Amino acid sequence: MSSVTLHDVRFVEPEGTRNYITHDYGALSWLLTKDHKRIAILYLFSITALFILGGFFAVAMRIELLTPEGDLLTSDTYNKFFTLHGIVMIFFFLIPSIPAVLGNFLLPLMIGAKDLAFPKINLLSWYLYMIAAVMGLYIIITGGVDTGWTFYTPFSTQYSNTHVFGVTFAAFIVGFSSILTGLNFLVTIHRMRAPGMTWFRLPLFVWAMYATSIVQLLATPVLAITLAMLMFERVVHVGIFDPAIGGDPLLFQHMFWFYSHPAVYIMILPAMGVASEVVAAFTRKKIFGYSFVAYSSLAIAFLGFLVWAHHMFVSGISVYSAMIFSFLSYFVAVPSAIKVFNWTATLYRGSVALLTPMLYILGFIGLFTIGGVTGLFLAAIGLDVHVTDTYFVVAHFHYVMVGGAVMAYMAGLHYWWPKITGRMYPEWWARLAALLIFAGFNLTFFPQFVLGYLGMPRRYHAYAPEFQVLNVMSTAGASVLAAGYVLPLIYLLWSLWYGRPAGPNPWGAVGLEWATSSPPPMENFHETPVVTWDAYDYPAMMKAMGETQNV
Amino acid sequence: MSDIAITDAAPEPHAHHPFLQHHFEDLGQQHEASTLGMWMFLSTEILFFGGVLCAYWVYRIMYPEAWALAAEQQNKLYGGLNTIVLIISSLTMALAVRNAQLGKRKATVGMLFATLLFGSTFLAIKSIEYWQHFHEGLFPGIHFTWNEVPALAPKVQLFMTFYWSMTGLHALHMVIGAGLLIWMMMRSWRGDFGPEYYGPVEIMGLYWHFVDIVWIFLFPFLYLIHGVHHG
Amino acid sequence: MLSDFPLWPDQASTVAPGVDALMTFMCLVTGGVSVLIFIVIFALAIKYRRTPENELAQDYEPPKALEAAWIIIPFLVFMVMFVWGSWLYFRIQRVPENALDIYATGKQWMWKFQHPGGQREINTLHVPVNRPIRITLASEDVIHSLFFPVFRVKADVLPNRYKTMWFQATKTGRFHIFCAEYCGTLHSGMIGWVEVMEPTDYQKWLAGGAEGSLASQGEKLFQKYACNTCHTNDATGRGPVLAGVYGTPVTLTDNSTVVADENYIRESILNPQAKIVRGFTGIMPTFQGQVSEDDLLKLVSYVRSLGAQKAAVVPVESASSKQTSAGSPLNPGAGIPPQQPKKGTTP
8 A cells, every 4th residue: 555654744635525524414423423533522522511510510619618608508519519520520521531532533643543443432432421421410400419529438328318329320330431442542552553653653642542541441440349339338228338247438448549549640641641742743843751751651550550548648547558658659750750851851942832732731831740749748648647638639639630631631622623623723812711721720729728738628618717818819710710711612612613724734743643634534544654754753844844834 | 516535545455354344454453453452351350350359358358257157158059050150151152262263153153052051050040049148138238137146247248248249240241241142143143253253252252251260269259268257 | 917828827736847847848849849840941932932043943852861860869859758758657646655545536517525534525625735645536427537737637537446646735725626527518517626725724624524534434334234243353253354454465265366455445345256365255245236435435444444554555557456346326425416317318
């Protein structure tokens, strides 16, 4: 078969070519599609809707927290809101987001394949997600759940009067969506790479998805069995966590965190992958220390399985156990630090374009750094005794999950929006939104570090009056943040009809996804590429393309 | 305007196999991908069962007497019989894969059917066992009336929680396996499989063997504990 | 003005300055490095910004030694944090000798404190300053967490298991107590005050509400439940002699040994078959369901009072206390009105 090399990247679109959007019309052609790109779009709609739902709970909580008394919502309602905020945001937004939207769309393109290894299982993943989401919605409407997203026993098994069984069953199902996505990606990366696409020519986003998929595959089943045992206890009224028959509530915590800690790496590794792509594209350089960054993804995935009990330092584990987990937690911080330094070093002698995706990623690097170093505070067990279960932890995880993962998701969405839709978004509105999000985020969450150290516990509906000023600051920030999130909803939608048509490669970036049209044809490439160039081989590409690209 | 044909990848040297999915380059790639996919799925099952097995071991170490006493309530005959039945079913499954590879249609169907038969035998024996245990008052919760050694009864109930949930999950996997076997039998009867395409039977075999191996762990853990207990 | 906008709570315990010192160190180091990174990013992004003259990056690979440097140096810094944090943690967990004992029970949604002299408090805890206080914690229902921000300590409180925490207050005053583990509807209402007093004031306070010490109340229960009919003071009894047992190792029928701490005594009352002393048979009846959590504390106090030896206290879980005993159905305890139904009805 003939090949497309970088030197042929001067693109001439065959007239009348259909792309994956125009290939077929009708709802069923989308709902029964096997095309990874269409499935990615299905996910895009779903997770955006769930993000808005999760955001609604957050807004309600922040308004309540303007005053020390619990005067807007009842205690039970507030407890349900923080529970549902956590469940929706973690299981239905963060964990799928980058893998299911950007990973699904881009992975075959980046490796030169026609689709993922198992297209029907890919569609099944989306349906499992939707079934779980509908179940979750039903539960919310019929009373919700108030256990916290962590479902600690015995409260969740024997004391809560809410739909614990239903919600854990929904989480169980959406877990399988995650497992199947991971399985699909792993087999795809192993078996479907185009000729010449060796492991060390892969984009770093692919390495990141590979590492993420390992975690999705191996950690999620442990959550599944933990929730299954919890469901058993809800129905039968005795179970393995029940002290009355000799069970141990701490066993639940160990089993739960064995998944839920690796889960945070499911959320951040793809974000780091996006960061590598955006930094490379907007500096027009290969990422400094490519192999270190690739290996660090694997290291994070592996080490992430060894640190779960750092969520349990005051729960009743032994002092020696605590020390071991503390040590390992410091260990897992090292590969993350490597990435931050490497991204920074890539800027040196690069050609840095401060366009929207890059602004988001620079924001990501900053906020992830803050979130990551506050993780070091929590790993210091003598310090953790004071700050655990306070707003310090809340601030820490929002810095990494929102300041980190969500910012990177926004970066990726903007970076690949032209590829996905064939349109450019309005740059100045996008930059404004990025700045609003960055500013609003910091105003919302930085005061929470102080609140936590001052002693305000988390999951508090009402609080001591001296905490009010910081809470008001936090809520003010949340309104700015919310405005920042609303803007992209509007202008990205606007761009679908009125955005400037993007060419195949509006950024002048190197990568197989940019070597096909925007939007791509159904089968991704008109001819299977044969890869003869390194990842991020900007010098070679630029020579090949001359000066024909415009940014 | 007429549709412009999109050039696909160059045609295969041999005729397009009816079961080659279009996103794969060739049957070899498809086979490798499917097999790898099944192994990965089995790794999730290892973590799934492994989770509850670890929990089981934590309590076994904490309550050795109660565990030994609870294991004595088990019917080793039924358990042992089931173990033999499953091992034989794995043999017939392996033979089914072999027959598929050799393109022996009727033999494949026959071996798949034999596997289904042994699998169903397992489920039948398990049902009898469950029924007996339930009537001995060994189901956790409000139906738990077993009280031969009152001091250890709560922890025997804990053991039984593990017994019922672990064997229940295993039996669920067997039922799913039985359904898959029927589907394989249908495809096999239709003549789908032969030397160049037998992947589905092979990965069916992988799944079935795995379910068998899970039982090989469950049987000694839940039936064969030797220990001292209060009379 | 700064006192109107504090960044940290009062330092009111012996470990608080140490915790704050570690916090300050972490803030300076991580803050400093973060700011450095931000400055570098900012500078590089400006200096190498894309201009028509700089469309393409310069082909340049910084030295690989840099990679090694920023792996090894952060790791060493992390190890300093690890060691410091661990050392502090040991200080926080290791209960000093001669600590004053307080018993705390958490239940939805209040804290009950009992002093050794029998004084009981709800949601308020009076303690003397400059004296180590050891709190033995238990929950009557779900997991709670007793948190004193000014002392910089907290510990989760579990059902069916005793745990210990300690602090030594260094400042008199009135400070917050919070529950720090979500426990249901009024989790944020499960708060109170710790009143740290001068020793003389504390004594005066104690004198105001004694019902007899916990141990003496326990002695009455010991007779009420007829424990003394088997656990006599000599070897002729059907049960082991309890005088001098507390804190000593006990050999069991399977020849293993266990230290007779509070958890062991409590378990022996609720589930006597679990650990039978060598040389005795398992004829002791169980008192599960008959003895409330409060009464259990009194009985344990009494048995403790019979043995003068103090155990080498390992405040966090030791191997013996990991054996959770079969618990009793939850009993709110004397005098407290029953709360709303606790058991979940919705599956």
